[in-house]
Amino acid sequence: MLRRRLNHLFGGDEKRVDSRTIYVGHRQCPGTEAFIAPKFCDNRIVSSKYTVWNFLPKNLFEQFRRIANFYFLIIFLVQVIVDTPTSPVTSGLPLFFVITVTAIKQGYEDWLRHKADKEVNKYLVTVLEDGRRIRKESERIKVGDVVEVVEDETFPCDLILLQSSRDDDTCFVTTASLDGESNHKTHYTVPDTEKDLESLTATIECEQPQPDLYKFVGRMHIYRSDQDPAVRSLGPENLLLKGATLKNTKKIYGVAVYTGMETKMALNYQGKSQKRSAVEKSINAFLLVYLCILLSKALVCTTLKYVWQSRDGQDEPWYNQKTQKEKDAYKFLKMFTDFLSFMVLFNFIIPVSMYVTVEMQKFLGSFFITWDKDFFDPEIQEGALVNTSDLNEELGQVEYVFTDKTGTLTQNNMEFIECCIDGFQYKNRDSCSELDSFCVTDGPVSKLHEKAGREKEELFLRALCLCHTVQVKEAGDMETVSEDQIDGLLPPTEQQKGFIASSPDEVALVMGAMKYGFTFLGLDSKTMKIRNRQNDVELYELLHVLNFDPVRRRMSVIVRSKAGETLLFCKGADSSIFPRVRSEEVDRIRVHVERNATEGYRTLCVAYKQLCTEEYVEVDAKLREARLALQDREEKLMAVYNQVETGMSLIGATAVEDRLQEEAAETMEALQEAGIKVWVLTGDKMETAKSTCYACRLFQRGTELLELTVRTLEDGGRKREERLHELLLEYHKKAVQDAPPAKLGVRRSWVTASQEYGFIIDGATLSLVLNSSPEASSTRYKSLFLQICQNCTAVLCCRMAPLQKAQIVKMVKNSKGSPITLSIGDGANDVSMILEAHVGIGIKGKEGRQAVRNSDYAIPKLKHLKKLLLAHGHLYYVRIAHLVQYFFYKNLCFILPQFLYQFFCGYSQQPLYDAAYLTMYNICFTSMPILAYSLLEQHIAIESLMDTASLYREVAKNATLRWGPFLYWTTLGIFHGLLFFFGVRCLFSNPALQDNGQVFGNWSYGTIVFTVLVFTVTLKLALDTRHWTWINHLVIWGSLAFYVFFSFFWGGIIWPFLQQQRLYFVFANMLSSVSAWLVIILLILLSLLPEILVLVLRKPRGPHRRQKNPGQSSVGGQQSTQASARPLLMRTFSDESNTVR
């Protein structure tokens, strides 16, 4: 039957898209009639984006796809084509600068990629071809080639392991460069392949390339001349991934299955989707407003121009004739070009430099996270990692935190606490200090004797020893131990043994069994060795491993003892074991399990079953068949597993403690005080998760818990849906309707009597809520559920599948007001929610590096989240918000006088400022102070931010980038612009401003306005600066000095390349006029006066600053020396003056 199906597959091979056939060593197989060499891509890795030829067009295209760049390009082109008031240089130069810098940066990065690609592609590998070993370049490997790899080499493509130099047909690899896991993983050769690769004739059938690193299904047909082809199943354990490194194995041979861009590594590095921050949305909204301002300004000017020109003698007075060309121009075309000219004249209101500055601020600012030594964890010798700098400010806007439990709230450092065998409890703790969990207990044997039967005990302990996938770290590997601590490796025991496992509970269980006298010695070619209490070595043949998966929530092994008994041991969560064992056994153990769960332990139940020979034969056949299935293998396996794991008898249960992370409770409390809602999403069972929540103080003693779980649903004995509906309504009434209207910014106070609610829901109920019957009620459930959740202080979602976690995040993310969400987790099961949330944070925990790889920020411990959000996030938000507002403000008051000047120059698009000033304003004169501000500002000291978490609420909901503040800044800009222009206008009612009676012209007018402008906007920033470091001093006073110096220089020389020497000695002459000085001082002061008043009349922000703890007097001491130089206007609150008192 199988063969028929295979033949069928072969026949239709070319047309099938979901599998590929590979001829090992390109040898024709007897099974196929015609050898058609299938076409696969070559092994060249191309990670580079550009080639020398397409770099320029492609890069330019990419860059101008950004809307801002495109806008500036259009402006530039208009300037080139149409006769505009400013030369194309004024906007072309900054654009050119931005484009060039970006192009150089991207070009350099691409060059590096080219270099790396070349290194990889030209790497010499050994390929077996017709029995000869040929060295050829890596890029020329074809699918089907047999490749030789020696120790410490990386695999050049995805290989199926055919032969290993190790005796046990295994090899070890590390996938550090793929997923960051540096432990050694064992891979197996295809069973029963011939030792002689020359004569091996085989085909491999496998699925088409797909990016999942841990999934692979395939099948190998081995043709022997005399027999039917043998079929072997291939799984991820046979596949060696490109990018992984061979370890501890002299050499291996493998056949290439996926090459080049089809390797799993290449498929995995195709970038994640870009996350955009909310601030960017605000910027875009403001931009739109400014675009409208720009358009309306241009429109007003154009209209007025034609109204004005219609009067006699104004359009073309005798002294100012038009050229013939201008006279001939078509009137509407002229109006249009006039409109464009005005656009160009006012286009500086939307500055190119803002984008550059924002990018720079984000890029440079993110260094402070990496540099922060508070994020450094001495245990793993690593600090924080920033994967994207685009989201810095989003950290200050978080409203919902979704946290994983295991490994995030808890340490994932498992410790075997107690077990329960046949209803009797065995506790280990009293005889052993809490810290040292590895000590050998004194008399467990005697203690055990008192309780359960000896046979049961030993069965239980054997089960613990056998039912796992733990590997023993061999003595030879010991030198790598210190580096491998991350991966759940425990320090060597007295026997110099370490255990490696994918999950730390397994290690804890094996260690626990060891404490009671049963030691797992290792797995040696399908034989498990354990040493029992009598110090005898027992051997078991490992027949099958029924792997753990989160859906089944259990795993099993089938072993055959020396005595010939076939045993199935199963361990798993109580909910998945209890229905599969005889019910009379359950009750005795359930008590223990539930008690343990409420104490916050992770519980696992252990069951076993004896298989008679016939049963085993049947099971074996089914398992093998399912494993060979090419399609739906997972589902088929699952079905078989479920079939096998029935009718077992329960032996006992274990309790493993997972300790809370350092400062987990403090962190959670701080987050809640900061107004952030914390949701715990865990796959763990409800009782365990609930106790963790209590321990983390997410639920307080007074918190009323609203439970919506399978248990509560089944309470009423009615249909689930009805009960769900009823409960939802009841909770909604309690939490939403009866509660006082939730006000933003209201502190969670412990004084008021208002009831706090916690909400608990489990996975099954959640799916009921989310995907309930297709009636209209489903959306209603969802909104009810959401409303309840939003009114609870903490929400616990337990028994979640990874996808459900993402679903919840998505639901909250898209709810009303689109709150900013943050997900934090450490394991592969958290990746989906990390990717889904606005900000994803990975913890460099014990469950590998997948979460870290997919996160936006990675931190070593949960406790670091507090500083990341409360201090860094808050500061970044305030900084960038100020940066954005300030940029719009300064360009508004820059351009407004130019707009007003049109009313006095016959709407002729005459620029008020010289071209050099127009260009340099945003690039040189006013860019550095705001950049320094946006990098260094601490309007509230970091210590205060950490101490008073409620300060975080001040910036919640995008507080400083909403329309209110924006309006304030815009008004300020308009006020300043009006003041500058009309102040100087009044002065120029008599342009004889020098003491020798000479007069000033239009360029002097512009220069005076510009001088006032530069000084005012810089001093305005100085007023806003709350944290003056020497850098701030340098750039603020430096750019003012630079402006003066530049103006002298620019006006001091007859520039040979300039057509017009407009500014020749204008600045110097201006400074020689007392009136000009007086008006400049007056206008600067007058513009800053309201600002000072606002600052004074606003509630003094002092209290926050003064709550510093005296511990940082070293900083205070330095500050006090600075304080002596304080200006008259301001008073310094140095730390010294506060702490001394």
Place this chain on the structure above:
Amino acid sequence: MMASSYNAKEEDGHHSGSVGPGGAGAVKSRKPDNTAFKQQRLPAWQPILTAGTVLPAFFVIGLIFIPIGIGLFVTSNNIKEFEIDYTGMDPDSPCNMCINSTTPCRCSIPFTLEQPFENNVFMYYGLSNFYQNHRRYVKSRDDSQLNGDKSSLLYPSKECEPYRTRNGLPVAPCGAIANSLFNDTLELIYYYPNKSSMSIPLVKTGIAWWTDTHVKFRNPGGNNNLTAAFKGTTKPENWQNPVYELDPTNPENNGFVNEDFIVWMRTAALPTFRKLYRIIQKKKDNLTPTLPPGNYTLEITYNYPVISFDGHKRMILSTISWMGGKNPFLGIAYITVGSVCFFLGVVLLIIHHKFGNRNNNADIPN
């Protein structure tokens, strides 16, 4: 291999994390440096503005500004200024006859100065509704031609169109500004009380910026033999004389360095403007005022047409102080701002006194 995967990763944006100190690969020195800058602990002073701190500042500003303002106001008031509109729109005006005259036309306007003008007196001409700051006008010049560049002299800039060439010859100086040079001649005649008259000497130099006359504007080939230097060029359309014959009395004041011309070339900021025309030097004896009170006549050679664009022409006599010409704006502004500051100071003082206790408590930690 690692490099490849690593770089491929860099595609998605910035990688500050991996570029940072102890970036990829460096295992031992991953601990971030404990420097003040990197830990955001640079010493800094943190100014806070409170009513208490700003109060004295307001008073100080008030106390400084009000005297300055008063000083400015008094100075401005002491400046004597006399203005006369000689456009001739009024049918009774003596210059009315010149409005539509095509030939050079002379008219004279008598006026009386009530007060003596001391020290140097500056004579301005003023134009209104004349858009010297119109873009087409402002750019219609060639600064390198005016700087004495030979090639620009013969090939003026395109910007000068349509005043670039005339009859096939390049125009020197080219452009609309030069073409529309103000060409009225103004003379002052003083009538002694005994009815005898005297023409008041008007100085033509020192009216333009020193840097303009000496650096920015230069004649091609130096100042000798201007006729030869300007050979091959033609005068602007509206001019009566070529550029090298602008001032027949002073050969040094001819060509591009003619000060009347330079003053005109500095385009005004607003459509109503004045430009320095002549200086009346103070008397050497210092006893009699430069312009004693009495009867004068302004003799005008009326050439410049302004009626077509509703313009007006004025003659202004003004003395000058250290702050320039008469302008009450600065004085008033200073007095106002000073008073506002002072007033705010008082208000703040009251606020500070009334609510100050609370503020004080907040200010001083216990």
